[in-house]
Amino acid sequence: MDIKKLIFAILALGGCSNPPSTTLTEHKVDVKLDKIEEKAAIKIEPPSVSTVPIVTDIPDIFIARRELPSLSFYAGGGGDGGPKKQKVIESACFEYINNGGFETGDFSGFNISDQGSGSWFISTGDPTPLSGLNDSLPVISGNYDVVSDQYGPGTHLLTQPITVPPNITFAELNFKDRIRNRASEFSDPNQEYRVMLRDSLLNPLIELFSTKPGDALFQPGPNVRSFDLQSVMIGLEDEPIVISFEEEDNLFFFNVNVDDISLRICSSCGNGIRQASEECDDGNNINGDGCSQGCRLEDT
Numbered sequence: 001m002d003i004k005k006l007i008f009a010i011l012a013l014g015g016c017s018n019p020p021s022t023t024l025t026e027h028k029v030d031v032k033l034d035k036i037e038e039k040a041a042i043k044i045e046p047p048s049v050s051t052v053p054i055v056t057d058i059p060d061i062f063i064a065r066r067e068l069p070s071l072s073f074y075a076g077g078g079g080d081g082g083p084k085k086q087k088v089i090e091s092a093c094f095e096y097i098n099n100g101g102f103e104t105g106d107f108s109g110f111n112i113s114d115q116g117s118g119s120w121f122i123s124t125g126d127p128t129p130l131s132g133l134n135d136s137l138p139v140i141s142g143n144y145d146v147v148s149d150q151y152g153p154g155t156h157l158l159t160q161p162i163t164v165p166p167n168i169t170f171a172e173l174n175f176k177d178r179i180r181n182r183a184s185e186f187s188d189p190n191q192e193y194r195v196m197l198r199d200s201l202l203n204p205l206i207e208l209f210s211t212k213p214g215d216a217l218f219q220p221g222p223n224v225r226s227f228d229l230q231s232v233m234i235g236l237e238d239e240p241i242v243i244s245f246e247e248e249d250n251l252f253f254f255n256v257n258v259d260d261i262s263l264r265i266c267s268s269c270g271n272g273i274r275q276a277s278e279e280c281d282d283g284n285n286i287n288g289d290g291c292s293q294g295c296r297l298e299d300t
């Protein structure tokens, strides 16, 4: 381990040209949404280490999970003095992440963007593929999950693109992870695991989750995480975006496992009826068949 630490340190000092970390921290938020601006503001001012309590027992992250998806919403109205007539539009609910459990045994549906040493890898359990570290941890679920691993400093993005549909009534992101930071601390952002929404050019939009200085270094879990994204997604309707799982390491080895990624969205798009906000509706959320998952006409 000492030799590995030495090699890592040499790589950190040497030619390993990690980009300045500021490229990933200057989170520009264009979306005019109170909640997003609030979250962006939180991200801009990282807590000082002295005020962050040491977390010894890691609770599952749980942000305002809704009881049940709303399957319909009201649109239109009378407006001529009489009782308002309201039309019920049925929402269609779809899974927007392909291969979120990685059970194809490969990265089908995902893209990987790496800087520096290492990457994301399909895993069947310990040991880790590059550093060879072994905590005897099995796959999170099924036959495969993914793990970040490296020989030296780097930044690794595991992304999947989606088009956000119109008239959203429900949106929830779920995933499971294991966190194993072999350094002596977390650092924001250069020894950090985070989940982001980015635009199609990978510019940051909003940070949904990240490790923080003071967090427990070893959180094998699996940690079950759930995020109500309804208001966030409403602010991004019709936008092409990517869901991005990111591991950045500059201090020492950092292994993050991720599995069972799910983004479930209910909206008017895919209900088989073309609403005014939709160019088409073919009753599914599949791209490449002439009508996109955002209910936009496609060239085929």
Ligand SMILES: [Ca+2]
Binding pocket: 101, 102, 103, 140, 141, 142, 143, 144, 145, 259, 260
């Ligand atoms: Ca799996």
Ligand SMILES: [Ca+2]
Binding pocket: 268, 269, 270, 271, 272, 273, 274, 275, 278, 281
């Ligand atoms: Ca529709």
Ligand SMILES: [Ca+2]
Binding pocket: 282, 284, 285, 286, 287, 288, 289, 290, 291, 292, 293
């Ligand atoms: Ca389609």
